[in-house]
Amino acid sequence: MSPNGNTTENPHTSPATDDAVIVVEDLWRTYDMGSEQQVNALSGVSLTINRNEYVAIMGPSGSGKSTLMNLIGCLDTPSKGKYWLSGQLVSDLNDDQLARIRNKEIGFVFQTFNLLARATALHNVELPLIYNGTPAAARIERAKQVLTDVGLESRMNHKPNELSGGQRQRVAIARALVNSPSIILADEPTGNLDSKTGLEIMQLFDHLHAQGNTIVLVTHEPEIAQYAHRVVHIRDGLIFSDEPSKRMR
Numbered sequence: 001m002s003p004n005g006n007t008t009e010n011p012h013t014s015p016a017t018d019d020a021v022i023v024v025e026d027l028w029r030t031y032d033m034g035s036e037q038q039v040n041a042l043s044g045v046s047l048t049i050n051r052n053e054y055v056a057i058m059g060p061s062g063s064g065k066s067t068l069m070n071l072i073g074c075l076d077t078p079s080k081g082k083y084w085l086s087g088q089l090v091s092d093l094n095d096d097q098l099a100r101i102r103n104k105e106i107g108f109v110f111q112t113f114n115l116l117a118r119a120t121a122l123h124n125v126e127l128p129l130i131y132n133g134t135p136a137a138a139r140i141e142r143a144k145q146v147l148t149d150v151g152l153e154s155r156m157n158h159k160p161n162e163l164s165g166g167q168r169q170r171v172a173i174a175r176a177l178v179n180s181p182s183i184i185l186a187d188e189p190t191g192n193l194d195s196k197t198g199l200e201i202m203q204l205f206d207h208l209h210a211q212g213n214t215i216v217l218v219t220h221e222p223e224i225a226q227y228a229h230r231v232v233h234i235r236d237g238l239i240f241s242d243e244p245s246k247r248m249r
Helices: 065-072 095-105 121-131 136-149 165-177 195-210
Strands: 020-034 037-050 054-058 080-085 106-110 183-187 215-219 230-235 238-244
Touching: 020 065, 037 065, 037 238, 054 065, 065 080, 065 183, 065 215, 095 106, 106 165, 121 136, 121 165, 136 165, 165 183, 165 195, 195 215
Parallel strands: 054 215, 054 230, 106 183, 183 215
Antiparallel strands: 020 037, 020 080, 230 238
């Protein structure tokens, strides 16, 4: 009990509801630039994203959106504040613990695809399952299933240089899905694609969201952000606005 008679809150327990996948509370990220100069990339961000939400995070270069993405993706740790992912406090974990969380809970989709050039689409998608020790037969079956889900059942044995840009991004999306993660974190997923192919990829994200996936999309393009159902604008390390997208109004 606290001195005032109230029950003391457990600092490791997320303050949000059971539906929350991402909860960040007063999140700061400060970089030491030398000569006693510090820069705050994030200055006290608080944000909750629920299961099966489709959220776009927008902001100009230097706004802090990439820093927030790195923290949400467990690629970095905050200087101050707390972050819960699927109810687990991850803001205090070490690098090895964060790596395990990333592989289990987060599916990444990058602008540059990040595929192994000499590996087939099937092997690229298998990789997260290899890292977590899934037996060979089970991981091949699962990888084939998600490649089929993204429309690449006929291209499984092709290497990235034998695939179009849109097909490479579909491989990357299948790889993101293979572990059934808590969230899909997509960083400028159409940035290297022509407009027609970009539209096809965004339609695929719509389909994935309709199937129950939680999607966090980081973009600087307003027309891409409007595919999401909620748009969070970051400016100068703070949330400037958080509102439904135009498609939801």
